[in-house]
């Protein structure tokens with residue numbers, strides 16, 4: 001079993017260090033770890049946010065554990081050299097088309113949400129976001145126009161692209177509450193029309209799943225108004241970017257939220273994927289021992305589940321995290337005072 | 353002074369009827385009202401959701417008071433005949449490029465929000481959404497591809513388009529808290545790069561306004577987490593569609609929220625515009641006397657202010673609405689039991 005670890009920038013290295021300690025505490029047999037550079041750190045060392053050796057390392061691995069990328073020092077670089085290109089490049093080069101973003105509150109932490117406690121408590125949803133298409137990866141550029149310089153980006157989805165993410169959405173819904181909400185803007189976009197027609201076609205294969213369709217503006221409204229109505233949401237790259245962040249904010253404790261980005265390649269143990277906390281690089285608090293490593297640790301749990309077929313170890317980690325939160329071992333972001341290291345220590349103690 | 357009234361579908365006619373009573377109660381001298389068909393109602397009568405006579409009526413008016421469009425009976429029509437085309441067509445044909453969507457809580461109604469009362473109370477923002485460009489009005493269609501049928505939509509903004517909406521945003525901010533947040537996705541989209549560069553250039557002319565930039569995913573997060581941080585938001589058509597609905601949901605009482613869509617044409621009294629409640633046609637409760645007419649009445653107040661230069665009458669209406677809400681004259685959507693007619697009656701009584 002090979003795991004590539006890309007810690008990246010900002011608080012990435014700090015939180016990944018704790019996830020790594022948790023991984024080591026599990027003493028998995030036959031596990032090899034590799035470390036690679038991504039983001040601003042890679043740009044400084046290799047002149048590119050996603051150097052070829054990093055990409056090769058990812059390709060050779062069964063899974064990637066990713067920290068975060070992004071750094072104020074790169075604000076003035078042209079887009080193709082900016083840290084974000086590391087994650088966009090990994091997603092496209094590795095064919096990681098299905099982003100799974102669970103958003104659910106942790107019992108006892110509802111008060112951290114800006115939503116009323118009873119609303120926050122009702123949240124238990126999964127956003128399945130397409131990651132390889134849409135306006136992210138279409139042709140784009142600048143051209144002249146009667147109105148001066150014009151920036152343009154091509155948005156599109158074809159049936160094959162929608163089909164595979166729809167299957168991912170339905171399969172995820174089958175493993176949860178069997179309710180799938182497909183989000184689009186079919187009253188305006190041709191891209192969404194193909195999206196909706198294809199999702200309806202794929203639905204035939206999942207008669208047990210209740211499917212509904214929602215326009216993205218209404219979805220953004222409903223996610224605030226009554227987020228408890230959602231079970232599984234499937235949507236495109238751009239709408240998924242917005243709605244999954246909104247859903248995380250509704251939960252209120254983004255230092256606890258993990259994500260998986262899965263491809264089609266099967267490893268000997270599961271599905272190849274990349275796992276990352278959703279909190280980002282938070283350069284303002286980097287290096288101060290304040291970052292919450294829980295999201296990185298829970299990303300590791302997702303990695304063990306989806307890419308290494310080690311459900312039991314995933315559950316062990318998740319139980320350990322629940323236990324330390326119940327014990328009140330909370331970082332500053334959750335209203336406590338535990339340092340990154342102390343949270344890591346506490347989780348490791350529960351594992352061993 | 354000429355006002356064209358397009359009541360439309362669902363609860364549109366009911367709420368507009370009350371707004372009209374309020375207008376009549378003001379007894380404005382030299383006012384002529386015209387009524388036109390839009391939406392499903394227009395489709396049934398004329399075979400098109402935006403018949404040429406309706407468009408002519410709008411062109412000849414100083415302002416349009418709009419109800420809502422949309423009806424289950426039209427779900428299977430091709431897109432160009434669906435009720436939404438009425439509003440999209442009016443926006444583009446009349447050059448209504450600036451959509452103003454205020455979102456602020458009404459004192460005493462914070463409990464209606466799913467946000468904690470102190471968070472809901474902090475909301476007092478205005479979304480300035482571009483309405484004539486972006487992926488809404490670019491070329492679009494279906495084509496063949498290796499992955500089967502492909503839907504595509506061209507997203508773009510040029511400098512002239514961004515400049516005029518940026519000016520609208522800065523001017524609005526000048527009349528409010530002098531803080532403008534421009535929302536884009538400049539880390540991914542070329543459209544957003546031109547957007548951001550142009551907004552920065554326009555900012556030179558408004559040295560008093562504090563400008564910042566936010567990615568749309570972060571904006572969706574911040575709008576839930578701490579909506580009180582926003583004063584004025586300026587953004588494109590698609591992001592504005594999503595964020596303005598999200599902001600309305602944060603307030604919690606969408607039956608109270610109005611909007612204005614302004615063009616460049618100056619009338620003898622102000623700026624030509626279209627005014628509509630944001631709640632939509634709500635076909636499920638149409639015809640039951642349950643709809644809340646307050647948003648339609650407040651849309652009329654915006655109309656008087658922006659298109660007819662009658663600030664005093666606008667304020668009279670707004671005060672009347674505040675007074676009836678304080679008196680507890682609340683429709684079912686606000687936890688009360690007043691009918692559409694009763695709410696209208698109460699407002700009219702305060703006006704006279």
Ligand SMILES: CC(C)[C@H](C(=O)O)[C@@H](O)C(=O)O
Nearest residue numbers: 084085087088241539540569
């Ligand atoms: C950094 C950025 C390009 C990225 C995205 O938009 O996909 C991020 O927001 C995310 O959601 O992972």
Ligand SMILES: CC(C)[C@H](C(=O)O)[C@@H](O)C(=O)O
Nearest residue numbers: 187188217436437439440593
């Ligand atoms: C009906 C629809 C086309 C419209 C839009 O997307 O602009 C609506 O959602 C709105 O915001 O007025």
